[in-house]
Amino acid sequence: MAAPSHPGTSEPKGANVERMPTVDDVARAANVSRQTVSNVLNSPAIVREDTRLRVQRAIDDLGYRPNASARRLRTQRSATIGLRLDPLRDGISGAVLDRFVHKLAEQADARDLRVMIFSASGHDDELAHIRRLRDGSDVDAFVLIGTDHGDERSQWLIDQGVPFVSFGRPWGAPSPDPRHRWVDVDGRAGVRDAVTRLRERGAQRVAWIGWPSPSGTGDERAAGWREACGLPPAAADALSRATEDGVPEGRAVATALLALPEAPDAIVCASDSLALGALMAAQAAGHGELPIVGFDNTPVAAAVGLSSVDQPLDEVVAATLELLFGERGGAVRPNPNSNEEPTHRLLVPRLVERRSTHLPLDGNPGALGSGDHNRKESS
Secondary structure: OOOOOOOOOOOOOOOOOOOOOOHHHHHHHHOOOHHHHHHHHHOHHHOOHHHHHHHHHHHHHHOOOOOHHHHHHHHOOOOEEEEEEOOOOOOOOHHHHHHHHHHHHHHHHHOOOEEEEEEOOOHHHHHHHHHHHHHOOOOOEEEEEOOOOOOHHHHHHHHHOOOEEEEOOOOOOOOOOOOOEEEEEOHHHHHHHHHHHHHHOOOOOEEEEEOOOOOHHHHHHHHHHHHHOOOOHHHHHHOEEEOOOOHHHHHHHHHHHHOOOOOOOEEEEOOHHHHHHHHHHHHHOOOOOOOEEEEOOOHHHHHHOOEEEEOOHHHHHHHHHHHHHOOOOOOOOOOOOOOOOOOEEEEOOEEEEOOOOOOOOOOOOOOOOOHHHHOEEOO
């Protein structure tokens, strides 16, 4: 039976309680002042290289870790990125955002940064969260997910001088503000490449299933299809359909396309959700060999053997952090006096070819669900 405890008792004298190293310990070990250690931690560029290395060796040898809360109060910097998550429309489309968030967290951690995720019901609610996080010095900079025509979030952030980068370019602006930093994937080029590959393999009537306009991303992808399909305007219009994103919607539209007197001999879609629906429609109509290409290269596309345009999310995240924090790590604020071109990165996707397109049009695609063993990547 354990001895009863008594109020007011404490650890015996001489108990081995490990003490965490302090800034003073580092300063003594490196034979420098306390201020020099602080400069190495917070403004390393102003410290002589040999001194900085000596202090860094002392930090590493002692295992010193700066107090993040104290540093935030002292510098008014939190080393934190704010990110709002959009509601998921379905599990397939949401996979791209999930991957982006995971990669952002991983690459931010490698830079000794944190990611704070919050939810909001719309743009106004998101801006309210941003104001609160900025005023409390909880977040240094923000990443906007997605942009749309007349997006008020970016203009507010620019006006307030808040550092941000959007994953998605500014749509609809005749002269985009050079203070709006953005990263995007060239969907037009990705779809154009997919259509070109299909035509090289013999397809003559490549149909398009996209999203209703105006949609910045959707319109760009549709433009890539029109540039590469090789059809006169009337024939192209007959093979083009727009619908809301989703598997049932893709299936319904593809069913209508396959019922045309001159049905398509291949289909390219604006998303993997639409492509999966088109695949179901083709199977139901007895056209299991019909080449179909989606966009986003989700796990679902890999599982059912759909070719898909892959967004280079590792590059997207790396470019986002570079535009946001530069090489030294301090958040880059919008420059109201800048007359330079917009600071942005437009990255090129690649087509990942699987069973649905890697065989000639008269080939046997094999059983549905043959999966990734037929995968071939095109760069």
